[in-house]
Amino acid sequence: MATTTAPAANSPAAPTPTDTPSRGIAAIALVVVLGSIMSVLDVTVVNVALNHLAQDFDAPLATIQWVATGYTLALATVIPTAAWAMGRFGTKRLYMFSIATFAAGSILAGLAWSAESLIVFRVLQGLGGGLIMPVGMTILARASDPSRMGRTMAILGIPVLIGPLAGPILGGWLVDDVSWRWIFFINVPIGAIALGLAAKVFPRDTAQPTRPLDVPGLLMLSPGLALLIYGLATGGEKGDFGAAGALVPAVLGALLVIGFVARALRVEHALIDLRLFRNRAFVAAAGTMFLFVCAYFGSMMLAPLYYQLVRGESATASGMLGAPQALATALAMQVASRLSDRIAPGRIVLIGIAVGASGFLAFTTQVAADTPYWVLMACMSVTGVGVGMTLMPTTASALRTMSHEQVAVAGTTLTIIQQVSAAIGGALMSVLLAGSMRDGLPAGQGAGGLGELHTLSPDVVVAVGPALADAFQGTYWWAVTLMGLALLPALLMSRRQPTGAVGE
Missing domain, CATH: 1.20.1250.20 (MFS general substrate transporter like domains)
Structure with missing residues (x-):
């Protein structure tokens, strides 16, 4: 390291x-x-x-x-x-x-x-x-x-x-x-x-322009991220990554990001210092965050749609049904983040991912057109505990190893990873849901995707409810898999008690 x-x-x-x-x-x-x-x-x-x-x-x-x-x-x-x-x-x-x-x-x-x-x-x-x-x-x-x-x-x-x-x-x-x-x-x-x-109250600081702005890098990374996220969002909206309006910007964006990485490895003052990825703790945290955020935040769009389309609830009621999970996450995050100052974050995060994936798995197996709400909320509350034990301890694990000067670059890089992984997760879940609806619903009764479903009468929507619930369940299985895969990079996180930043 x-x-x-x-x-x-x-x-x-x-x-x-x-x-x-x-x-x-x-x-x-x-x-x-x-x-x-x-x-x-x-x-x-x-x-x-x-x-x-x-x-x-x-x-x-x-x-x-x-x-x-x-x-x-x-x-x-x-x-x-x-x-x-x-x-x-x-x-x-x-x-x-x-x-x-x-x-x-x-x-x-x-x-x-x-x-x-x-x-x-x-x-x-x-x-x-x-x-x-x-x-x-x-x-x-x-x-x-x-x-x-x-x-x-x-x-x-x-x-x-x-x-x-x-x-x-x-x-x-x-x-x-x-x-x-x-x-x-x-x-x-x-x-x-x-x-x-x-x-x-903020401490007074002075500008310290120790390096020039990497203009070529900026002209590659910023448009590259914007095009990539736009292509992913468009593909998710259309339910088809192969559509020209989604594929072309996504590919162009990916090429620009790859070009930025290739150049940043050669120049002295790159916009984002990729030498951070020589740090094992940072790499482990970044990989864990990418997979976990992709699974969790990507699937967040599924629950409101399930409650509204399959169960006929309003937007406000859907939000209320998610409240127990949010509260469980809040409590677990406060406890786990503080424990990570005394217990190795790697141990906490591994347990958090396992708990989160278990709750997510239980929720997925219970998704149906008539599942009692208390069952679904209980399962997602367990997931919430796992989320709270994972997200912030992972970030703390990465930043703890950074020097004073590296914190800004590390924080920026983690923010970029979060934005991109959430966009990838959301687009992926949208496309997978559209595919499941195509395969599981009758033609003219939702097989054309969410847009077609919105044009159907309430009676027809109720009639296809069980098949629609199956489509959601099939999509959730992919999210569970992604969350489970986050265990692999998490295994690389330190399981020794934290001692502070390297070099102190």
Whole structure:
């Protein structure tokens, strides 16, 4: 395993962990959580409103889908610049800029007068939102002692859990009883509070442009990620990766990413330092995260569809049915992340994946048109415990081995891996579900995919319910398999008690 260098004693970029009192770390964590909640909650809230937006703007759903897709592509474009920008402008200023940009985009989105203007303003939101998580992670990780990295990651896990839990419920209420514009305006007071607190409590840092911006690398990686994610999303939407509109951008994106990797291995100051992958702990964490996120977040779109299409529930009710799982994940994440400061993360993550896959397997075997809800929620609560034991301890395991200077690059790289794996998982599950529906449903009664299913009468949908449930079950089996495969890279994670960053 490659070793990392200890941070320079006189580095002005940020205070060392011991320079920041625990009370100061708590204040920093509060600001980071506020900003992250704003960006994570926004995604789930907007997804609930897409159908209403299509009606209000009298636009086809394919156009309105760009309200979500444009935001995601903006994230993919800006995230690769995060590590360089933190050195060039300083973490505090960059974080405040990203919050301000996101809030400004939210105001403009709430004032949108057409579908096209809303899409443009959502892209602006994404340019700010893409920096919030990696910059916030870097600020908090640098302020924290490596021996307490698990507790730090537990804090960062709070927004990830609040979004899926509260987003559908909050979004449904705002759209149904207030106005869709408030799904964007609600970000403004949160952003204002986060901005004011960041100015007051974040440690002062200075710009440290130690390396030039890798412009050729940026021109390959950012468009490459955007094209890859767009192609995957389009393939998932159409239920066919072979369609020209999905295959061509996906292949072009993959070629650009491969070109970036080939070049980054040769140049001195690459946009993303791939020497991180010489570190066994980082490679193990990255591989575990890729497979686990692909399985879990990719399958998250299946449960709401199952409850709504097979069981006839509303969007809000579907969100409520997922609440026990989110709560189980939240509790397990807080406990497991803190334990990872005293117990080797590799041991916790292995148990977490095994528990998560077991709950997922039990849920999959029980998926049917008439399964009692308490059975399904119990199974997914077990999965939630496994998720909580896996995600943040995996991240903590990777960052704990990084030097002060490497944290920004490592956090950026992990964020890219999460975005790409979630996109791959979502697209894969969509295509697999479409294939299962084609094979298991009668022609003219859902075999054409979700679009055809939406045109059928409620009586016909009820009649094909058992076959439709089988299609969902068949898709879930693939997600269970992917989650189980995450055990392989997890076996490479250290099972020795953590001792802090290498080189300290």
